[in-house]
Amino acid sequence: ILAAIAVADEQRWDGQERSTRYQNFQQSGYYIPEFSDISSGRLYRDTIDFLFDEYRALSSRMFDYLASTTARPEEMRLEAYERTLKARAFDISRYLLPLAANTSLGQIVNARTLETQISHLLSHTHKEVRDVGSLLKQAATSPAYNVNHESLSKLVEQIRAVSPNLAIKAEQELLREVRVAPTLVKYADPNAYEIETRSELSQIASELMGDMPISAAPLVDLLEDEHLEIELAATLIYQHCHYPYRQIRQAIAAAGEIIRREIIDTGLRHRGRHDEMLRSFCAGQHFRFDILMDIGGFRDLHRHRRCIQIGQDFTMRHGYDTPPELALAGVETRYQQAMQRASQAASQLAAVSVEESLQNSQYAIPLAFRKRTLFKMDFAEVVYISELRTGVAGHVSYRNAAYAMYQAVAQRYPSLARYFRVTDVSEPVDLLQR
Numbered sequence: 285i286l287a288a289i290a291v292a293d294e295q296r297w298d299g300q301e302r303s304t305r306y307q308n309f310q311q312s313g314y315y316i317p318e319f320s321d322i323s324s325g326r327l328y329r330d331t332i333d334f335l336f337d338e339y340r341a342l343s344s345r346m347f348d349y350l351a352s353t354t355a356r357p358e359e360m361r362l363e364a365y366e367r368t369l370k371a372r373a374f375d376i377s378r379y380l381l382p383l384a385a386n387t388s389l390g391q392i393v394n395a396r397t398l399e400t401q402i403s404h405l406l407s408h409t410h411k412e413v414r415d416v417g418s419l420l421k422q423a424a425t426s427p428a429y430n431v432n433h434e435s436l437s438k439l440v441e442q443i444r445a446v447s448p449n450l451a452i453k454a455e456q457e458l459l460r461e462v463r464v465a466p467t468l469v470k471y472a473d474p475n476a477y478e479i480e481t482r483s484e485l486s487q488i489a490s491e492l493m494g495d496m497p498i499s500a501a502p503l504v505d506l507l508e509d510e511h512l513e514i515e516l517a518a519t520l521i522y523q524h525c526h527y528p529y530r531q532i533r534q535a536i537a538a539a540g541e542i543i544r545r546e547i548i549d550t551g552l553r554h555r556g557r558h559d560e561m562l563r564s565f566c567a568g569q570h571f572r573f574d575i576l577m578d579i580g581g582f583r584d585l586h587r588h589r590r591c592i593q594i595g596q597d598f599t600m601r602h603g604y605d606t607p608p609e610l611a612l613a614g615v616e617t618r619y620q621q622a623m624q625r626a627s628q629a630a631s632q633l634a635a636v637s638v639e640e641s642l643q644n645s646q647y648a649i650p651l652a653f654r655k656r657t658l659f660k661m662d663f664a665e666v667v668y669i670s671e672l673r674t675g676v677a678g679h680v681s682y683r684n685a686a687y688a689m690y691q692a693v694a695q696r697y698p699s700l701a702r703y704f705r706v707t708d709v710s711e712p713v714d715l716l717q718r
Contacts, residue, residue: 299391379652506692580651581681
């Protein structure tokens with residue numbers, strides 16, 4: 285799942301990813317990073333196996349609980365009833381899935397976007413993501429897979445039996461090799477601008493914020509406008525720490541103009557002749573939301589393309605979400621113990637003094653843990669996300685986030701509230717309505 289998030293983190297991307305809401309991940313397997321010591325590898329596998337065992341147990345327990353509290357209507361077929369309740373059970377058990385869980389996705393992009401995407405992936409902090417970038421590059425420059433190759437080969441042989449000369453032409457037309465983007469993607473390499481800037485901004489962020497405690501923050505925080513230079517500097521730092529945007533903005537304002545200019549200069553110092561500016565420079569949007577939500581819910585909002593998203597790294601510092609149904613089903617304590625075990629294991633893996641130990645440890649983080657992301661957009665996109673994501677068929681996590689976005693705008697601009705056609709998330713939901 286971690287690598288899939290990185291692959292889909294492209295604004296001009298169009299694709300489809302396997303859903304943790306409607307599909308069972310029990311047999312999905314998981315990614316195993318390269319560990320330099322045997323003990324870390326063993327701890328990692330034991331932790332992921334444990335989380336999958338808990339996922340299976342919780343999926344079953346929550347289905348039984350939901351079935352005991354939700355009667356099947358006479359007009360509803362048993363298969364449809366069970367399928368719907370299983371999906372609702374997965375909505376709850378998915379919080380236990382680790383970032384290591386295998387998933388699948390397909391994408392449709394043009395060659396120029398593919399080139400940029402591959403360069404981003406090759407520049408990533410995680411080896412798995414870099415490997416995916418290499419495989420994408422190889423796939424784009426190698427002959428494409430022909431799903432009809434076997435049947436067309438038989439057809440060519442049938443033609444050959446009748447007319448050898450015609451078979452030669454048919455083979456050239458039907459079985460010729462096709463390469464997707466052999467020229468553009470051939471030169472897609474790791475981006476030095478991105479790599480060097482990430483290193484330097486991470487250092488500046490560490491020095492600027494120091495050991496300052498992370499301030500408490502709401503699920504959704506609608507930010508006020510500020511001077512463009514402050515927005516640029518704060519956004520550049522935001523991506524390389526775990527602090528709320530407001531806290532970063534205050535630190536930058538206190539640091540003064542020289543530090544602010546140095547941050548912006550650092551964001552552009554290594555920019556090459558053909559490099560686009562970093563995403564953090566996509567500034568000036570009127571509606572900016574600092575959102576702190578569970579990773580699973582973030583993945584759903586991450587699919588929105590008509591906005592700018594600046595994401596912070598995965599961490600356990602912000603705690604995790606606990607679905608209220610767990611207490612009703614009598615499994616909340618077991619769930620909390622699972623989260624505690626995963627958190628301790630990930631912390632232990634991160635503490636090992638080897639290259640990429642922090643990155644490898646993140647695969648053990650369950651989707652319940654919270655992630656901070658800055659969403660920037662125009663008014664139309666706020667309305668679109670709020671209306672779409674508050675629907676009763678949605679997951680409670682992103683329903684709450686989308687409704688909080690609406691509430692924040694309605695509070696600041698009361699006259700605009702009537703233009704939102706949102707669904708009140710406080711209203712009871714029919715679990716059988718999908």
